[in-house]
Amino acid sequence: MATALENLEEPRGLFFDIFGSFDPSSVTPRLGRLRVKGRQELETPNFFAISSRGVVPHLTPDVISASTTIGGVHMALEDFIERATIGTPPIMNCPGSSPLHTFTALPRSLITVLAPRRTPAVSAPKGNSNTAISVFTSTGFQVLSNKSYISYIAKLHPDIAIPLADVPHGSNPGTKRVPKMGDRTQEWVTELLNSKNDEQAVFAPILPIDSLSQYEYLNQLADELTDGISGLAFYDSNLLPDMPATTSLSRLPRLSLDEPSSPRQILRQVSLGMDIFTIPFIGFATEAGIALTFRFPRPVLDEPAVLDGVVGSVLPLGINMSSKSHTASLKPLSTACTCYTCTTHHRAFVQHLLSADEMLSWTLLQIHNSHVVSEFFTSIRECVRRGTFEADCDEFARAYESELPEKSGQGPRVRGYHFKSEGPGESKKNKAAWGNLGNFEHGISGLVPDEPAGTLEDKGFAKKADT
Amino acid sequence: MAAAKPMPSALDFELEARCSTTKARAAILTLPHGPVQLPLFMPVATQASLKGLTPEQLEATGCRLCLNNTYHLGLKPGQEALEAVGGAHKLQGWKHNILTDSGGFQMVSLLKLANITEEGVRFLSPHDGTPMLLTPEHSIALQNTIGSDIIMQLDDVLVTTSPDTKRMREAMERSVRWLDRCISAHKNPTTQNLFCIIQGGLDLEMREECCREMVARDTPGIAIGGLSGGEAKADYCRVVNTCTGLLPELKPRYVMGIGYPEDLVVSVALGADMFDCVWPTRTARFGDAITKHGVLKLRNASYRNDFGPVEEGCGCLCCRQGKGSLGVTRAFVHHLAAKETVGAHLLTIHNVWYQLALMKSVRESIIEDRFPAFLKHFFSDLHGGDKAKYPDWAVEALRTVGVDLML
Numbered sequence: 034m035a036t037a038l039e040n041l042e043e044p045r046g047l048f049f050d051i052f053g054s055f056d057p058s059s060v061t062p063r064l065g066r067l068r069v070k071g072r073q074e075l076e077t078p079n080f081f082a083i084s085s086r087g088v089v090p091h092l093t094p095d096v097i098s099a100s101t102t103i104g105g106v107h108m109a110l111e112d113f114i115e116r117a118t119i120g121t122p123p124i125m126n127c128p129g130s131s132p133l134h135t136f137t138a139l140p141r142s143l144i145t146v147l148a149p150r151r152t153p154a155v156s157a158p159k160g161n162s163n164t165a166i167s168v169f170t171s172t173g174f175q176v177l178s179n180k181s182y183i184s185y186i187a188k189l190h191p192d193i194a195i196p197l198a199d200v201p202h203g204s205n206p207g208t209k210r211v212p213k214m215g216d217r218t219q220e221w222v223t224e225l226l227n228s229k230n231d232e233q234a235v236f237a238p239i240l241p242i243d244s245l246s247q248y249e250y251l252n253q254l255a256d257e258l259t260d261g262i263s264g265l266a267f268y269d270s271n272l273l274p275d276m277p278a279t280t281s282l283s284r285l286p287r288l289s290l291d292e293p294s295s296p297r298q299i300l301r302q303v304s305l306g307m308d309i310f311t312i313p314f315i316g317f318a319t320e321a322g323i324a325l326t327f328r329f330p331r332p333v334l335d336e337p338a339v340l341d342g343v344v345g346s347v348l349p350l351g352i353n354m355s356s357k358s359h360t361a362s363l364k365p366l367s368t369a370c371t372c373y374t375c376t377t378h379h380r381a382f383v384q385h386l387l388s389a390d391e392m393l394s395w396t397l398l399q400i401h402n403s404h405v406v407s408e409f410f411t412s413i414r415e416c417v418r419r420g421t422f423e424a425d426c427d428e429f430a431r432a433y434e435s436e437l438p439e440k441s442g443q444g445p446r447v448r449g450y451h452f453k454s455e456g457p458g459e460s461k462k463n464k465a466a467w468g469n470l471g472n473f474e475h476g477i478s479g480l481v482p483d484e485p486a487g488t489l490e491d492k493g494f495a496k497k498a499d500t
Numbered sequence: 501m502a503a504a505k506p507m508p509s510a511l512d513f514e515l516e517a518r519c520s521t522t523k524a525r526a527a528i529l530t531l532p533h534g535p536v537q538l539p540l541f542m543p544v545a546t547q548a549s550l551k552g553l554t555p556e557q558l559e560a561t562g563c564r565l566c567l568n569n570t571y572h573l574g575l576k577p578g579q580e581a582l583e584a585v586g587g588a589h590k591l592q593g594w595k596h597n598i599l600t601d602s603g604g605f606q607m608v609s610l611l612k613l614a615n616i617t618e619e620g621v622r623f624l625s626p627h628d629g630t631p632m633l634l635t636p637e638h639s640i641a642l643q644n645t646i647g648s649d650i651i652m653q654l655d656d657v658l659v660t661t662s663p664d665t666k667r668m669r670e671a672m673e674r675s676v677r678w679l680d681r682c683i684s685a686h687k688n689p690t691t692q693n694l695f696c697i698i699q700g701g702l703d704l705e706m707r708e709e710c711c712r713e714m715v716a717r718d719t720p721g722i723a724i725g726g727l728s729g730g731e732a733k734a735d736y737c738r739v740v741n742t743c744t745g746l747l748p749e750l751k752p753r754y755v756m757g758i759g760y761p762e763d764l765v766v767s768v769a770l771g772a773d774m775f776d777c778v779w780p781t782r783t784a785r786f787g788d789a790i791t792k793h794g795v796l797k798l799r800n801a802s803y804r805n806d807f808g809p810v811e812e813g814c815g816c817l818c819c820r821q822g823k824g825s826l827g828v829t830r831a832f833v834h835h836l837a838a839k840e841t842v843g844a845h846l847l848t849i850h851n852v853w854y855q856l857a858l859m860k861s862v863r864e865s866i867i868e869d870r871f872p873a874f875l876k877h878f879f880s881d882l883h884g885g886d887k888a889k890y891p892d893w894a895v896e897a898l899r900t901v902g903v904d905l906m907l
Contacts, residue, residue: 086835088842093849094826095817096554113835116804123804123831135807136835138828171839360577361584377555378593381585385548385577392552392841448839484631 046070047192047234047263049286049308057283060274062303062417067286069192069234073104073142077286077308078417079410081105081146082403083316086112086171087137089403090316090445091395094138100373100400102407105144105192107311108133109151110177110185115170117181125188132189146236146288147191148266149182149198152311153292156203160210163217166197171448179221183228190233193288195266197221198238206242214240215247223253226261236264236288244275255279266290273305295436296327296350296409300426303413314437315406319398320444322387323351324366325405327433329412330425333369348433354398359384372404395445508689509720510649513750519871522901523744523771526866529752531649532691533589533597536565538752538773539862541764541855542599543781547572548592550852551781552845555593560817561852562860564596565649567776571603571634574642575627587647599650599776602639602682602697604657605725605756616656618674636681640694644687652723653682655697660731660739668701675699676713683717695754697725702735704742711746721752724772728757733893736763737770741900744771761790761858765878766894768862769871769901780855784847787837789830790854792881798833798847806830816853818846872903879905 052064065077082089082103089097089106097103113136114122129135133145150168157167157174165178179197186194199217206214222237229235237254240247254262255277264286267273270293276282288309293299299310318325327350354366365375366383374383374397386394416425447462512530519525527538543550543558544567550558558566568588577591585591588598604621614623620635636654643651655678656671679696686694696714700706714722724743727736740755747753752773758764759777767775780790787799791811796803798810807829809819818828828846836843865874875898883889887906895905 086840087832088836088840091552091841093557093842093845094828095557099556123835126805126807127831128807135827136829136832138826138832360581363585363590373554379585381577381581382548382591382593385581385591389547389549389572389576391547391549392844393549393554395841396552396554396845445841 046232049264049284051284055284057280058278060305062413062422063306063308064414064417065286065308067144067309069144071141072144072192075104075144075309076414078303078310078413079104079308080310080312080406081107081144081288083107083152083311083313084109084112084137085151087133087139089399091319091392091399092403094140096396096400097143098140101403103143103403105146105309106139107146107148107152108137108191109154110147110149110182111151111154111168111170111175114168114175114177114185115172117170118175125185130190133191144193145191146193146195147186147189148195148290149177150200150202152290153313154200154202156201160201161199161217163220166199179224183225186225186229186233193234193236193264194225194229195236195238195288195290196225198240198268200238200241200268211242211246214242215250218247219250219253222250222262223258226258229261234263235261236266236286237262238290239265239267239269239272239276241269241272244272251277255282264288267307270302270305270307273302273307296329296433297430297435299409300329300413300429303417304422304426312406315402316399317440318351318437319395319402321440322353322355322394322398322444323402323438323440324354324383324398325351325402325437326367327351327405327409327429329409330416330421330428331432347431350433350437353438354380354383354394355387356384366398366401367405370401370404372401374398374401374404392445507683507694507718507720509693510689510691511693511720511752513721513752515750517867517869519769519866520869521872522769522898522903523741524768524862524866524871525749525771525773526863527752527773529773531565531597531693533595533649534564536597537860537863539764539768539859539866540565540774541759541859542567542774542776543852543855544569544776544778545592545594546778547576548588551785551848552841553848553852555595557817557845557849558594558852559596561849562856563852565599566594566596568592568598568600568646568648569603569606570600570639570642570646570652571606573600573646574603575625579642579645582642582645587645589647597650598646598648600643600646600648600652601756602652602654603634603642604639604654616671616674618677620654636678637685640682640685641687644692647688648692650693650695650721651686652695653679653697653719655679655699655725657699657726658701659729660701660726660735661729662701665703668703669706672700672706672710676710679714679717679719683719693720695719695721695723697723697756698743699726700739701726702731702739704738707739707742708746711743715746715748721754722747723754723756725756727755728777733763733891734896737766737893737897737900740767740770740772741897747771759855761792761855762879762882762891762894764855764858765862765875766897768859768866769875769898769903780851781848784851785838785844787833787843787847788851789833789847790851792858792878793884794882796830798830799837800834803830803834806834810847810850811854814850814854815857816850818850875903876905 048068050066067075084106113124116122124136127136155169159167165176168177182197199214259281266288268290270291286308289307359380362380416422514528517526529536546569614621620633622633639654655675658671696719698710700710754774755772758775759779789796789810865871
């Protein structure tokens with residue numbers, strides 16, 4: 034069944050096989066297998082988890098191994114180099130052949146992707162120059178030159194490196210900037226490819242501007258640079274159909290850095306031929322207290338929402354676990370889900386943990402949400418294999434809402450590197466944990482109740498009086 | 501006013517060994533959710549979760565008995581939800597034992613402005629200012645619903661350093677009266693063990709009197725309360741020593757709120773068996789690692805390039821070498837400390853493991869009757885062999901039970 038392309042004798046440690054018939058000019062979903070030396074194989078379409086400071090948020094390495102099927106992790110160099118301005122960042126002193134794994138205690142079976150910036154990245158106040166970009170570390174903005182990024186890659190040798198790209202995160206580039214983006218990126222990629230060692234796999238960045246504006250760069254990739262690159266990293270998935278239709282470029286694995294906001298957008302990218310995703314909404318949902326519940330292509334039949342729902346009603350993509358309605362519910366987060374959280378715990382516990390601001394709430398939700406997305410991709414691969422993908426996408430679109438439910442949970446404390454301040458007068462991102470004693474909204478006379486014991490007795494302990 | 505009927509018990513206490521020098525003991529305490537080995541440290545899962553660890557991760561540290569706080573569970577998720585779910589074990593997916601406090605201590609530690617009267621503790625809800633009253637009956641009813649294996653009586657807690665002897669006596673006597681109310685309110689004496697709490701501040705005579713009154717009530721276990729509130733360590737040791745001298749040998753003795761390693765080993769030498777404290781887990785969240793050579797503040801810049809394990813030779817998931825090791829380094833914890841929750845989780849695993857492993861080695865040394873030698877090693881490791889650094893209170897307290905650290 035597999036007609037692996039003739040790339041097995043390549044010198045690099047990374048191989049990508051595409052299954053089924055392969056036509057470089059067609060825009061279709063595709064099945065593949067990414068093999069990286071020393072790591073677990075990854076069937077595609079699939080996803081890489083997004084890390085923060087080198088960890089998948091809320092999951093310790095033992096939990097990743099025991100309770101998830103995450104195949105790879107996206108890491109951002111800016112999470113490790115806050116000390117670069119005054120000395121050598123500690124990760125550069127880390128021993129071992131794979132410093133990224135060693136430094137972050139990441140299970141060895143997982144693939145590492147190193148990008149200069151987090152995804153999503155905080156927009157920088159200062160633009161990029163011809164030789165460097167602005168990055169945001171935990172201690173503030175810094176300039177990262179291509180030269181030093183190349184030396185970071187040489188030392189850290191991630192399984193996949195994404196070169197520096199001139200991407201204006203968060204702002205729309207002006208007409209003068211657009212041509213520069215292509216030129217700079219082309220130069221930076223070329224510099225990296227010329228100086229890297231043969232073993233290092235590089236996924237060339239595709240810029241979030243129209244293909245004409247980066248025409249020269251894309252042709253260069255398809256032509257002179259093609260031998261040096263092992264994959265493509267898309268900052269905008271809409272560029273996929275516009276890529277030069279050469280075999281050498283089309284057979285490369287494609288990584289999406291496009292920040293899809295919903296499963297529907299993932300499906301659309303799959304239909305364009307995207308292979309690997311990074312999905313910020315998994316973490317957003319977790320920290321908002323939302324348990325993802327969607328399944329591809331259709332919900333399980335005994336899903337209560339399906340049973341209760343009026344025929345033709347549309348299901349939400351997730352459930353807000355903070356809702357008081359779960360207080361005594363012993364049901365799993367999602368019907369028939371086989372994840373650790375759903376098989377070991379129940380909604381009542383997750384609801385309690387969220388309302389008590391306990392960190393375990395995010396751990397349990399992150400395990401569940403990662404599992405739901407893993408299953409989503411497993412089903413996508415099955416449907417593509419069966420040839421029913423297109424019809425299944427339509428069915429999914431009819432069954433589920435298009436976007437995730439609104440955020441309601443407070444989430445963990447937000448750190449500086451998570452957002453960019455909008456200037457003076459901005460409201461506080463984190464709620465104060467403590468206030469003044471006795472400063473209640475209703476305004477009460479004393480600090481200690483003076484009602485007779487009998488009255489208090491009637492109210493019971495720890496029960497809110499009806500007001 | 502001594503108690504009348506003998507109290508049923510849901511535990512089995514088997515004394516295994518006694519130190520031939522000190523008052524230390526090793527025992528097996530069998531509770532409704534399985535046996536635990538004494539002496540024992542119990543980590544605190546305040547709100548039905550041990551600060552980010554899954555129940556399986558907590559189990560892997562060796563923990564078989566952890567604490568929940570009645571006060572917190574009473575507010576969230578509340579008695580109604582607990583009842584509907586079927587108790588705290590079911591709520592948190594914990595197969596092993598749980599001990600709950602009475603809720604009284606939080607009244608004093610969290611709510612400086614609580615008013616204690618004969619009926620109970622009056623306070624305003626910290627959430628919305630609703631006036632509330634916690635009585636011994638409420639406390640026991642809540643703990644019955646929680647279904648913990650060990651439940652604590654509601655006591656009248658007063659800081660031990662209070663100079664008001666009259667109030668101290670009142671608190672002690674009230675605690676005895678409240679114990680009687682707790683005993684009669686306790687609905688599940690055959691499945692949950694009620695422990696009394698000895699009060700009386702730093703006044704040894706008052707402590708003795710309280711011991712006599714409470715021992716007469718024959719609860720399955722006995723706690724020494726009101727300590728770890730800022731009193732001098734020497735005073736603390738005198739109280740523990742006095743109380744253990746008056747307590748029946750075949751019952752577990754629990755000193756509440758104790759968790760620094762040196763406090764634990766000295767208290768064991770003074771005859772105590774069980775301890776709890778939030779310090780190991782709280783300090784983990786600040787990036788502090790407990791080791792046999794003292795606490796390492798891993799947020800300190802000196803650790804940023806330290807690629808060794810958190811503690812050399814430690815057997816915890818983070819530090820152990822070889823198969824199944826995570827390979828967590830001090831540099832990595834430094835990188836995460838106070839920034840990512842994973843950093844807190846990893847150090848919590850280490851710190852809980854340290855505390856439990858410490859008590860395990862204490863226990864082994866008692867069984868092999870080499871506890872005095874263990875104590876000498878312990879203090880030598882902790883202070884780099886410099887006897888001048890040994891705390892006076894510990895030296896003094898251990899002398900009273902026949903161990904001289906200075907020799």
